[in-house]
Amino acid sequence: MGDEMRDNPVLSIVIPLFNESGDFAEILREVRHHAGTTNLGHEVILLDDGSTDQTWDVVCDMSRQFKEVRGIKLSRNFGKESAIATGLELASGDAVIVMDGDGQHPPELIPEMVKCWLEGGVDIVEAVKVDRGNERFSSAVGARLFYWLMKHLSGLDLNNASDFKLLDRKVVDAHNRLPESSRFFRGIVSWLGFRKVQISFSVKERIRGRTRWSLLQLVKLAVHASTSFSSLPLHLITIMGMITFVVSLVLGIQTLYRKFSGSAVSGFATVILLLLFIGSVLMVSLGIIGIYIGRIFEEVKRRPGSVIEETVNLKRE
Numbered sequence: 254m255g256d257e258m259r260d261n262p263v264l265s266i267v268i269p270l271f272n273e274s275g276d277f278a279e280i281l282r283e284v285r286h287h288a289g290t291t292n293l294g295h296e297v298i299l300l301d302d303g304s305t306d307q308t309w310d311v312v313c314d315m316s317r318q319f320k321e322v323r324g325i326k327l328s329r330n331f332g333k334e335s336a337i338a339t340g341l342e343l344a345s346g347d348a349v350i351v352m353d354g355d356g357q358h359p360p361e362l363i364p365e366m367v368k369c370w371l372e373g374g375v376d377i378v379e380a381v382k383v384d385r386g387n388e389r390f391s392s393a394v395g396a397r398l399f400y401w402l403m404k405h406l407s408g409l410d411l412n413n414a415s416d417f418k419l420l421d422r423k424v425v426d427a428h429n430r431l432p433e434s435s436r437f438f439r440g441i442v443s444w445l446g447f448r449k450v451q452i453s454f455s456v457k458e459r460i461r462g463r464t465r466w467s468l469l470q471l472v473k474l475a476v477h478a479s480t481s482f483s484s485l486p487l488h489l490i491t492i493m494g495m496i497t498f499v500v501s502l503v504l505g506i507q508t509l510y511r512k513f514s515g516s517a518v519s520g521f522a523t524v525i526l527l528l529l530f531i532g533s534v535l536m537v538s539l540g541i542i543g544i545y546i547g548r549i550f551e552e553v554k555r556r557p558g559s560v561i562e563e564t565v566n567l568k569r570e
Contacts, residue, residue: 264288264295264367265346269336270354274307281315281322283360284352291367298323298340298567299354303330309563316565324565334436335558337416342429343567347422351438357456358417366419369450376424376447380417383453414439417454421447434558435551437481487545490538497534 266288270277281297288295299322301309312324325343327336337351348370352358358380366378416438420428424447431441 263346264291264293265344265349266295266297266363267300267337267340267344267349267351268297268354269300269302269333269340270304270308270312271302271330271333271336272304272306272308273354274304274311276356277308277311277354278315280354280356280360284363285319285321287360287363290364293367296321296323296344296346298325298344300336300340301326302333302336303327313565320566323567324563325561325567326563328560328562331559333416334438337438338428338436339559339561341420341425344425348419349422349425350417350419352417358415359454362417362452362454365452369452370419370421373450374448375450376421377442377449378419379442379449379451380415380454381451382413382415382456414443418442423447433481433552434554434556435481435548436558440481481548486541490541493534493538497531500530 266284268284281299284297288297297319299312299315301312301324309324309326312322312326316322316324323343325339327339340351341349348367350363350366352360362380366380369375369378420442424442424445427445427447428441
């Protein structure tokens with residue numbers, strides 16, 4: 254935690270929100286209660302990520318009632334990853350907890366996370382899922398496939414990881430110094446290293462409704478995360494090229510042998526299949542290259558990850 258930590262360290266709790274106006278006031282009450290039991294001065298940073306319901310009205314109301322609650326309204330929906338990054342940039346605490354605002358991350362773990370940080374000599378406290386709750390079968394299978402791909406593509410073991418984490422100030426500062434505008438919070442925290450400890454939790458039921466993550470959004474997240482931390486898909490193009498070369502060489506030798514042995518037959522079907530095979534490999538290769546070029550295009554523009562429209566109870570330098 255560093256020699257410069259004050260006697261009474263400040264705890265920041267960052268909560269991104271998107272259309273959570275329903276019962277978020279109750280969730281915030283629990284968060285404030287459990288944060289208060291740590292006996293640390295604390296702030297709660299609520300980020301409205303372009304909600305289309307009354308979420309910002311709820312945030313403003315909570316900010317007026319409680320001086321430790323800060324409200325931040327983003328100008329549109331930039332996505333959860335960008336909202337988290339914005340919250341980490343604005344958090345002032347010696348430790349920062351990131352958690353969801355849908356009630357699935359149990360606020361009662363906050364004191365335990367703080368205790369691990371203060372007494373365990375660690376820089377990161379990760380809350381890991383031991384029970385994914387009443388998750389849809391397709392989502393559970395997709396999550397396992399995603400974690401498997403991340404482990405084998407990038408070497409990062411994110412199995413059952415969550416965004417529910419406590420980060421020491423030096424970890425937050427290291428995160429904020431990273432230059433990329435397109436972020437994947439879980440992957441970056443794992444990549445940063447530092448001393449870690451894990452605590453387990455069971456995913457709670459959402460207060461209301463179902464997850465707002467569609468299958469397409471999950472696929473996009475998986476592609477984004479994989480290409481952010483691994484260049485292996487680009488190397489797969491070379492492997493596919495070698496396989497195509499070997500197949501073509503075998504077919505070429507076979508064709509020449511039949512020609513010179515006088516047993517050549519019409520090879521129309523073989524030619525068509527070979528063309529389809531090579532064409533498919535080329536298109537897949539161009540698609541993979543296109544994904545990486547798209548990421549380069551996004552990064553070289555150097556646009557900020559989000560734009561703040563309005564704040565409440567927040568002093569900005």
